[in-house]
Amino acid sequence: MLALTLTSVALGQALSPDDRRATLQDGLLREATGDLAGAVALYRTLSSGAADDDPVRIDALQWLGRLYHEIGEVDLAREVLLEGVRSGSRACQDLLERIDIEAESIRTVPVLWDFESPDHAFFHPWTVQDRGAIRLGADPLGEPALEWSTDPRRRDHLVVGLEEPKPAPQQLRFEIRSSRLEVLLQVVMWDEMGNTWRMPDPIVVPPGAAVPVVLRLRDLVPDPPATGALNTGQAWRLVLEQDTTGGRAGDGSTERNTVWIDDFELK
Numbered sequence: 001m002l003a004l005t006l007t008s009v010a011l012g013q014a015l016s017p018d019d020r021r022a023t024l025q026d027g028l029l030r031e032a033t034g035d036l037a038g039a040v041a042l043y044r045t046l047s048s049g050a051a052d053d054d055p056v057r058i059d060a061l062q063w064l065g066r067l068y069h070e071i072g073e074v075d076l077a078r079e080v081l082l083e084g085v086r087s088g089s090r091a092c093q094d095l096l097e098r099i100d101i102e103a104e105s106i107r108t109v110p111v112l113w114d115f116e117s118p119d120h121a122f123f124h125p126w127t128v129q130d131r132g133a134i135r136l137g138a139d140p141l142g143e144p145a146l147e148w149s150t151d152p153r154r155r156d157h158l159v160v161g162l163e164e165p166k167p168a169p170q171q172l173r174f175e176i177r178s179s180r181l182e183v184l185l186q187v188v189m190w191d192e193m194g195n196t197w198r199m200p201d202p203i204v205v206p207p208g209a210a211v212p213v214v215l216r217l218r219d220l221v222p223d224p225p226a227t228g229a230l231n232t233g234q235a236w237r238l239v240l241e242q243d244t245t246g247g248r249a250g251d252g253s254t255e256r257n258t259v260w261i262d263d264f265e266l267k
Contacts, residue, residue: 020046024042024059030042036067043060047060047061058089061092062084065081065084065092065096074103081093081099093126097123097125097126100123105161105162106160106165106266107164108166111265111267113146113265123158131155134149139210140260143262145260148258149257150242150244151254152256155241157239158240162236164233165266167233170267173212173265173266173267174213174261174262174263177205177209178206178257178259184203184242185205185240186198186199187203188239188240190235190238191230205259217232240261
């Protein structure tokens with residue numbers, strides 16, 4: 001392990017690429033031994049004064065953002081992770097998105113979102129942001145709703161975070177309608193171990209008419225089947241997946257399809 005004092009690094013001592021990588025590893029060692037301030041100092045030094053695409057700088061930003069988050073400095077975590085995102089770091093983007101979802105996660109039920117205000121926790125993940133977008137809008141009847149526009153040629157999904165919700169939720173209810181295409185909608189639940197459960201069959205949403213969805217969470221089936229029963233008290237992510245592909249996109253038009261979600265309730 002490279003022996004460098006914090007003082008020499010902080011003063012801007014010139015380091016070779018190998019020395020910079022070794023110093024980055026020294027940050028992990030300091031974390032492991034409880035020297036969090038020392039680790040932060042190393043990561044901050046390595047993340048400044050280097051080219052935007054320098055791999056050590058990008059790793060240092062990711063590790064600094066993770067450490068800030070772990071010690072409760074969420075605003076600082078977001079700041080450095082955004083720097084990493086601007087440098088093209090997928091790892092920084094993943095962590096930033098996770099932090100934002102966790103901040104809005106459902107912890108107590110029941111919850112009811114009528115979309116008359118921004119008070120909801122739906123996220124459109126960055127990995128699919130080129131496929132669509134969400135915003136507060138109004139359905140064809142003029143009622144407030146979450147408006148979800150998508151590319152009809154590609155599948156898309158939305159995520160709601162959960163963090164050991166109490167009491168354990170039993171039922172999901174909402175209303176959905178589609179503008180011009182038939183949509184297949186699937187509801188998926190994840191736990192913290194990455195196990196998944198989904199509806200036995202997706203819901204068919206024809207264009208025009210509102211479709212009420214009432215789902216008992218105990219009716220979700222494990223995927224794969226060997227997973228076992230869902231413990232809703234340990235739920236981690238609720239995902240809405242929609243698909244207009246597979247021949248349902250009509251004449252192959254690339255015009256966006258819009259889906260409206262309203263009166264979303266988890267109880």
